[in-house]
Amino acid sequence: MNNSIIKVENLSKRYRIGVKDEKHDTIIGAMLSWIKSPLSNFRRVQKLSTFKNDSAQDVIWAIKNISFEVQQGEILGVIGKNGAGKSTLLKILSRIVDPTDGQATVRGRVASLLEIGTGFHAELSGRENIYLNGTILGMTRGEIRKNFNDIVEFSEIGKFIDTPVKRYSSGMYVRLAFAIAAHLDPDVLIVDEVLAVGDAAFQKKCLGKMSETANSGRTVLFVSHNMHTIQSLCSRAILLDKGNIVKDGDTRNVVSHYLKPIQAHATEGESDLTNWPGSRNSPGEIRATYLKTLDKNGIPCSTFQIYDSITFELEVENIGQNGFVVSFLINDAEGALVYQIRSQDSSIDTENVPSKVKVQMTISKLKVTEKQYTVDVWVGNHFDKLEDLVESAISFDVINVGHSKLALRSVIHETGEWDISQN
Amino acid sequence: MVFRKLFVTEETTHSNHKVIIKPKSGWQLIDWKELLEYKDLFYFLILRDIKSIYKQTVLGFSWAILRPFITMIIFQLVFNNLANISTDGSPGPIFYYSGLVPWMYFSNSLTRSTASLISGAGIFTKVYFPRLVLPIVPCLASIVDFVIAMSITFVLLLVYGLTPTIWLLFLPVLILIMFFTASGLGLWLSALAVQYRDIPYGAQFLVSMLMWVAPVIWSINQFPATYRIYYGLYPMAGVIEGFRSALYGMNAMPWDLIGMGALSSIIIFISGAYNFKRKERSFADVV
Numbered sequence: 080m081n082n083s084i085i086k087v088e089n090l091s092k093r094y095r096i097g098v099k100d101e102k103h104d105t106i107i108g109a110m111l112s113w114i115k116s117p118l119s120n121f122r123r124v125q126k127l128s129t130f131k132n133d134s135a136q137d138v139i140w141a142i143k144n145i146s147f148e149v150q151q152g153e154i155l156g157v158i159g160k161n162g163a164g165k166s167t168l169l170k171i172l173s174r175i176v177d178p179t180d181g182q183a184t185v186r187g188r189v190a191s192l193l194e195i196g197t198g199f200h201a202e203l204s205g206r207e208n209i210y211l212n213g214t215i216l217g218m219t220r221g222e223i224r225k226n227f228n229d230i231v232e233f234s235e236i237g238k239f240i241d242t243p244v245k246r247y248s249s250g251m252y253v254r255l256a257f258a259i260a261a262h263l264d265p266d267v268l269i270v271d272e273v274l275a276v277g278d279a280a281f282q283k284k285c286l287g288k289m290s291e292t293a294n295s296g297r298t299v300l301f302v303s304h305n306m307h308t309i310q311s312l313c314s315r316a317i318l319l320d321k322g323n324i325v326k327d328g329d330t331r332n333v334v335s336h337y338l339k340p341i342q343a344h345a346t347e348g349e350s351d352l353t354n355w356p357g358s359r360n361s362p363g364e365i366r367a368t369y370l371k372t373l374d375k376n377g378i379p380c381s382t383f384q385i386y387d388s389i390t391f392e393l394e395v396e397n398i399g400q401n402g403f404v405v406s407f408l409i410n411d412a413e414g415a416l417v418y419q420i421r422s423q424d425s426s427i428d429t430e431n432v433p434s435k436v437k438v439q440m441t442i443s444k445l446k447v448t449e450k451q452y453t454v455d456v457w458v459g460n461h462f463d464k465l466e467d468l469v470e471s472a473i474s475f476d477v478i479n480v481g482h483s484k485l486a487l488r489s490v491i492h493e494t495g496e497w498d499i500s501q502n
Numbered sequence: 503m504v505f506r507k508l509f510v511t512e513e514t515t516h517s518n519h520k521v522i523i524k525p526k527s528g529w530q531l532i533d534w535k536e537l538l539e540y541k542d543l544f545y546f547l548i549l550r551d552i553k554s555i556y557k558q559t560v561l562g563f564s565w566a567i568l569r570p571f572i573t574m575i576i577f578q579l580v581f582n583n584l585a586n587i588s589t590d591g592s593p594g595p596i597f598y599y600s601g602l603v604p605w606m607y608f609s610n611s612l613t614r615s616t617a618s619l620i621s622g623a624g625i626f627t628k629v630y631f632p633r634l635v636l637p638i639v640p641c642l643a644s645i646v647d648f649v650i651a652m653s654i655t656f657v658l659l660l661v662y663g664l665t666p667t668i669w670l671l672f673l674p675v676l677i678l679i680m681f682f683t684a685s686g687l688g689l690w691l692s693a694l695a696v697q698y699r700d701i702p703y704g705a706q707f708l709v710s711m712l713m714w715v716a717p718v719i720w721s722i723n724q725f726p727a728t729y730r731i732y733y734g735l736y737p738m739a740g741v742i743e744g745f746r747s748a749l750y751g752m753n754a755m756p757w758d759l760i761g762m763g764a765l766s767s768i769i770i771f772i773s774g775a776y777n778f779k780r781k782e783r784s785f786a787d788v789v
Binding site for chain 2 (some may be wrong): 175
């Protein structure tokens with residue numbers, strides 16, 4: 080008899096990503112489009128839920144034709160780069176979004192933890208939120224009442240249980256939220272990267288609780304960027320890339336397959352900017368022609384670990400007599416600027432240089448969270464006036480192998496270590 | 503999906519409980535059994551709404567009385583004393599107040615129900631539960647405000663020496679009509695509002711317009727008798743006039759309006775629920 084708890088067959092999910100607004104150069108043009116805008120807005124918003132034109136350019140397949148089975152009691156790790164389709168897969172299995180095609184069969188009670196503290200109301204007390212969040216996650220009032228004291232004890236909230244959660248410190252908030260989640264008792268548990276919260280001691284406690292859950296015969300699906308956690312919790316893993324399963328099997332093998340590009344120093348991490356197909360603004364003469372991201376051994380690489388050193392090597396041509404300036408802008412996947420490194424802020428001499436140079440800039444310690452990052456290259460003349468701007472000139476991934484999660488939000492202004500040589 | 507141990511019976515034990523996830527299309531039936539399984543969620547979401555609405559206010563639930571009461575005073579001064587609009591021979595304050603109480607229930611419920619999916623996006627994009635819960639909860643939670651405001655009606659009756667009729671016993675039916683209308687429209691508008699953010703703005707405007715159309719400041723006797731039966735299709739007409747008749751019996755119970763209103767409220771609710779079920783599969787994608 081087939082004993083699979085989760086059976087996924089040819090599952091696919093299509094998303095429509097936003098289309099850019101058209102820009103207007105004239106007041107008349109802008110006014111005309113303002114008059115027409117209700118109609119075009121309507122079409123745009125309506126498109127969010129319809130897919131009449133399948134070949135449309137703004138449609139992406141988040142996952143495509145995925146099939147796998149999970150047996151009772153198995154702990155399956157799901158790994159892959161950002162945008163590989165991990166979260167989409169979990170959302171479909173949690174019944175939050177519908178698949179576009181294919182089907183999945185899940186047997187037993189499912190609880191999904193895509194986030195902790197879902198539905199927490201800031202004005203309500205810890206006690207009230209335990210009941211609220213517990214029922215949202217799928218517990219009954221009776222189950223919560225039974226586990227109430229354990230939850231309070233696990234959360235270490237103590238006497239603050241009747242205080243509105245808006246008065247909690249962020250640590251208390253997270254501990255309470257996780258304590259509720261830890262007392263779920265489903266047949267299938269779907270977890271998305273929620274363990275990386277709280278301080279180190281609490282994290283350890285959470286991991287302990289997780290493996291306890293895992294060892295009690297429950298089926299667990301677990302997404303994480305932290306390879307240590309994946310390896311210590313999961314017996315089997317699947318590796319997703321661009322919406323497909325590229326590797327399925329023993330966790331150790333899958334993780335090493337995923338990390339291979341870094342270990343083997345694959346020749347990723349290079350970008351030829353001469354005939355750049357992407358977005359570029361070049362009002363001046365000076366041109367950025369070639370960009371590489373190098374690891375600490377000077378080898379091109381596109382995956383880095385937190386706290387690794389990263390070197391950007393940029394070739395610049397057509398530099399005038401007065402030299403040039405260059406900035407590297409590092410953005411995360413959501414488009415937020417994380418790093419801004421300008422040659423003007425360093426002591427490097429960019430004025431007395433030949434017309435063709437190779438610039439090297441090193442960040443000795445990457446202090447960013449595990450995500451995908453893209454780099455904009457901004458080249459200006461000695462008056463700081465734009466000559467050449469290449470957007471998303473190169474991208475690289477940052478992965479986390481055993482560091483506690485960093486929570487950095489503000490822009491990091493770093494001077495970097497610069498070097499220029501004739502090219 | 504069975505989360506409730508209470509409901510884990512023979513046919514839904516762990517081993518043979520099965521959920522098939524696949525693309526859905528066409529019209530979906532409402533899964534009443536599933537809704538019942540989520541009754542605890544209903545309960546705590548309603549409790550959250552009730553408890554949180556007047557948190558950190560000085561007057562607390564007094565607001566439920568103050569709003570209709572102050573509006574009633576303004577209406578009395580402007581429409582009765584100044585504009586001389588007839589109140590059908592009944593004392594102005596009781597006429598306006600007994601119209602305002604159901605009206606304010608309706609307008610509060612509808613506005614909050616319309617916004618329910620947008621404000622609840624943080625929940626339903628992370629966890630599965632029947633989404634139908636979200637727009638219905640505010641309509642149930644607002645009943646608390648309604649009951650508190652209603653208590654003052656009886657004080658006013660005492661003050662003016664009026665006695666309720668036997669049809670007071672019929673009020674629950676009127677409340678039900680009002681609930682189905684508010685939640686039915688809420689189901690329609692919340693499902694639309696997920697995708698079109700114009701809807702919450704439009705709904706606010708619509709609600710304020712609908713008040714002038716309802717017999718809140720004027721009485722049904724001023725309405726052309728020929729069209730009265732069609733006007734009954736607006737459920738709040740029968741509800742408000744029914745409240746007045748039941749509370750102090752100035753007119754006979756407007757059964758024609760109530761009947762038409764009951765019919766149309768049920769149509770609004772059922773069509774709203776089906777439209778909601780049809781749209782719900784894309785909520786998490788478009789919100």
